[in-house]
Amino acid sequence: MSDTPTPPVARKDPKRIEQLGRVRVDDYAWMKDDNWQALLRDPDKVRPDIKAYLEAENAYTKAMLASTEALQETLFLEMKGRVKEDDSSLPSPDGPWDYYSRYEIGAQHPILARRPAGKTDGEQILLDVDALSKGHAYYQVHDAEHSPDHALYAYAEDDQGSEYHRIRVKDLATGDLLPEPIESSTGDFVWSPDSAWLFWVWRDENGRSAKVLRRPARGGAGDDVLVYAEPDEGMFVHAGVTQSRAYIAISSGNHDCSATWLIPASDPTAEPRLVEPRTEGLLYGVEHWPTAGDEGRLVIHTNADGAVDFKLVWTDAASPGRRHWRDWIAHQPGRYIAGVVARRDYLVRLERVDANNRLVVAAREGLGETVVGFDEPAYALSLEGGYEWAAPALRFVYQSPTTPRSWYDYDLATGARTLLKTQEIPSGHDPSRYEARRLHATAQDGAQVPVTVLMQAGAKLDGSAPLLLYGYGAYGLPTEPGFSIRALSLVDRGWIYAIAHVRGGSDKGWSWFQAGRGRSKTNTFTDFIASAEHLIGAGYTARARIVAYGGSAGGMLMGAIANLRPDLWAGVIGAVPFVDVLNTMSDASLPLTPPEWPEWGNPLDDPEAYDRIAAYSPYDNVAALPYPAILATGGLSDPRVTYWEPAKWAAKLRASTTSDQPVLLKINMTAGHGGAAGRFDFLKEVALDYAFALKAVEGSWPR
Numbered sequence: 001m002s003d004t005p006t007p008p009v010a011r012k013d014p015k016r017i018e019q020l021g022r023v024r025v026d027d028y029a030w031m032k033d034d035n036w037q038a039l040l041r042d043p044d045k046v047r048p049d050i051k052a053y054l055e056a057e058n059a060y061t062k063a064m065l066a067s068t069e070a071l072q073e074t075l076f077l078e079m080k081g082r083v084k085e086d087d088s089s090l091p092s093p094d095g096p097w098d099y100y101s102r103y104e105i106g107a108q109h110p111i112l113a114r115r116p117a118g119k120t121d122g123e124q125i126l127l128d129v130d131a132l133s134k135g136h137a138y139y140q141v142h143d144a145e146h147s148p149d150h151a152l153y154a155y156a157e158d159d160q161g162s163e164y165h166r167i168r169v170k171d172l173a174t175g176d177l178l179p180e181p182i183e184s185s186t187g188d189f190v191w192s193p194d195s196a197w198l199f200w201v202w203r204d205e206n207g208r209s210a211k212v213l214r215r216p217a218r219g220g221a222g223d224d225v226l227v228y229a230e231p232d233e234g235m236f237v238h239a240g241v242t243q244s245r246a247y248i249a250i251s252s253g254n255h256d257c258s259a260t261w262l263i264p265a266s267d268p269t270a271e272p273r274l275v276e277p278r279t280e281g282l283l284y285g286v287e288h289w290p291t292a293g294d295e296g297r298l299v300i301h302t303n304a305d306g307a308v309d310f311k312l313v314w315t316d317a318a319s320p321g322r323r324h325w326r327d328w329i330a331h332q333p334g335r336y337i338a339g340v341v342a343r344r345d346y347l348v349r350l351e352r353v354d355a356n357n358r359l360v361v362a363a364r365e366g367l368g369e370t371v372v373g374f375d376e377p378a379y380a381l382s383l384e385g386g387y388e389w390a391a392p393a394l395r396f397v398y399q400s401p402t403t404p405r406s407w408y409d410y411d412l413a414t415g416a417r418t419l420l421k422t423q424e425i426p427s428g429h430d431p432s433r434y435e436a437r438r439l440h441a442t443a444q445d446g447a448q449v450p451v452t453v454l455m456q457a458g459a460k461l462d463g464s465a466p467l468l469l470y471g472y473g474a475y476g477l478p479t480e481p482g483f484s485i486r487a488l489s490l491v492d493r494g495w496i497y498a499i500a501h502v503r504g505g506s507d508k509g510w511s512w513f514q515a516g517r518g519r520s521k522t523n524t525f526t527d528f529i530a531s532a533e534h535l536i537g538a539g540y541t542a543r544a545r546i547v548a549y550g551g552s553a554g555g556m557l558m559g560a561i562a563n564l565r566p567d568l569w570a571g572v573i574g575a576v577p578f579v580d581v582l583n584t585m586s587d588a589s590l591p592l593t594p595p596e597w598p599e600w601g602n603p604l605d606d607p608e609a610y611d612r613i614a615a616y617s618p619y620d621n622v623a624a625l626p627y628p629a630i631l632a633t634g635g636l637s638d639p640r641v642t643y644w645e646p647a648k649w650a651a652k653l654r655a656s657t658t659s660d661q662p663v664l665l666k667i668n669m670t671a672g673h674g675g676a677a678g679r680f681d682f683l684k685e686v687a688l689d690y691a692f693a694l695k696a697v698e699g700s701w702p703r
Contacts, residue, residue, distance in 0.1 A: 005063035010651035040162035068691035075687035081427035082485035094387035108678030137670035142187035156187035161672025180220035193265040207591030234594035307331035336509035380480035441534035461539035473504030474553030476513035500531035551575030559618020571696025581617035626659040
């Protein structure tokens with residue numbers, strides 16, 4: 001017994017919070033470092049008592065999983081064996097150069113490079129990200145882009161995981177960096193089409209995108225000019241360029257409303273022109289798609305006039321406002337227009353129907369449309385961007401749970417598909433060994449919830465298989481049923497891997513998102529439970545043989561389903577879990593709080609929102625229940641889900657559970673929301689998660 005790891009016991013320091021006439025007591029509020037803004041800039045500034053507690057939790061988790069260390073290494077090596085270490089991307093042509101990325105064997109990060117168009121030699125290395133990462137516990141390049149004249153190269157680096165990016169600019173003729181980098185950026189930037197200016201987005205002290213500034217291509221901080229300042233702290237700000245390169249576009253919005261300003265590329269220092277003012281409930285995005293007789297034609301992707309699943313309208317840049325919009329592609333309920341890609345002679349729509357994507361290619365007026373789809377029951381289809389406006393082909397990527405990623409060029413004129421590359425699995429992959437299915441679970445209110453299943457071909461559906469059930473369900477983000485080198489390590493061990501496409505995502509359209517947010521948020525949780533019960537009823541698994549897995553807002557889902565139905569799960573993994581919902585949504589200083597009030601509600605001034613959130617917030621609803629084994633993970637410098645959320649959740653769970661199952665907490669002390677930055681270090685984190693899942697089903701924890 002003396003060898004049994006002893007869990008840390010978090011001190012209770014009750015904090016009484018009175019809000020809107022309601023009172024709650026938070027025993028673990030002390031875990032929030034009041035100096036959290038400085039901590040994002042420098043994780044070493046974490047308060048000593050908090051650091052000591054987190055390190056004790058990490059040590060306990062390591063001890064509890066010590067018997068799985070060999071398994072973790074095996075899982076890691078399996079997953080790493082499915083990675084082509086010296087892989088490279090397909091070249092993306094832009095005038096005289098082909099741009100691409102490649103990895104060297106053993107490298108955690110890529111090399112970004114170019115070579116003369118159409119050649120296989122003459123490589124110029126633009127950025128060796130792996131070399132730059134040396135000496136950093138965390139290092140990530142968020143974005144990198146050459147100037148349109150191919151003379152300069154800008155990249156946004158984050159060496160804390162806090163998403164405060166530094167933008168550096170490299171002179172490609174000399175290889176030298178310009179002397180004054182841009183500091184405190186979101187990492188979002190764009191070159192003006194004339195290569196004279198760099199437009200970039202500034203992140204304020206509370207971690208929010210707040211301004212767009214313009215800097216001369218070879219200028220310094222003293223040359224920055226304010227282009228746009230967002231007065232509403234609840235909006236996200238972005239800078240981009242239309243695919244025609246005719247306009248620089250500034251957008252601002254949230255999931256309920258948006259606005260776009262255009263700056264003509266011919267005059268990049270001009271004042272931005274507003275397309276349509278922000279109006280509650282109106283979302284729109286703008287692309288430029290000129291016709292032979294109208295060089296200023298705009299195509300607008302919008303939900304205007306009740307088009308819940310979006311429609312396309314057109315107008316002229318000279319009169320872009322809503323009263324001039326003319327319907328083009330009408331709204332069809334259940335056919336979600338997720339986005340558009342413009343080429344000189346074609347416009348391509350990405351559409352989603354019943355959790356599967358398709359492409360619709362529209363030529364100039366009167367020439368009809370072509371649908372590009374595939375026949376597997378569940379798959380993912382995505383577009384890859386390109387630099388060349390007049391390119392004759394469109395590149396897309398197809399994958400499914402059994403089919404590795406495949407890159408195609410689609411001839412826009414003839415419809416011919418050319419397979420350019422298939423993801424190579426060095427350790428081997430035989431799709432015939434696996435089977436993917438699309439099921440539908442019936443929710444409490446009768447809604448049909450898609451469930452994607454991956455299993456060994458011929459697996460017996462007798463309830464004996466352990467199953468990992470993944471879910472997310474927030475912000476209108478779909479969970480694409482793609483190929484995963486990670487999931488195979490479970491499936492090869494006789495597990496079933498399943499995705500519950502719950503409400504809150506846009507898997508079945510924007511209305512699917514709306515039915516899982518705000519007043520309807522609990523649909524996300526009950527959809528997940530219904531999916532688990534359907535899988536049990538159909539023989540795919542059994543009660544207490546399921547490990548539930550979700551991260552970020554999907555971690556909220558994990559906390560909620562652990563409270564609602566602890567009996568269903570052998571284990572629950574909450575990765576960077578958003579579980580302290582009521583406290584976070586009541587702290588307007590936190591980076592994402594004001595922008596996310598439309599998603600969850602504002603408990604600071606809305607009693608109904610307070611009561612609704614309080615009724616499901618995972619942390620607030622932890623009770624004396626027989627919880628399954630739980631693993632919570634986080635990152636010390638995470639600006640999205642702050643480290644104290646998983647830390648508080650784990651402490652309260654451990655103090656409350658009536659079962660003998662462990663509650664484990666692992667905080668990455670040198671990373672943020674996405675975990676480890678390196679491609680192999682990240683796989684080690686996944687290997688730990690999967691080892692926990694295997695251990696949870698086995699149930700042989702140290703006693």
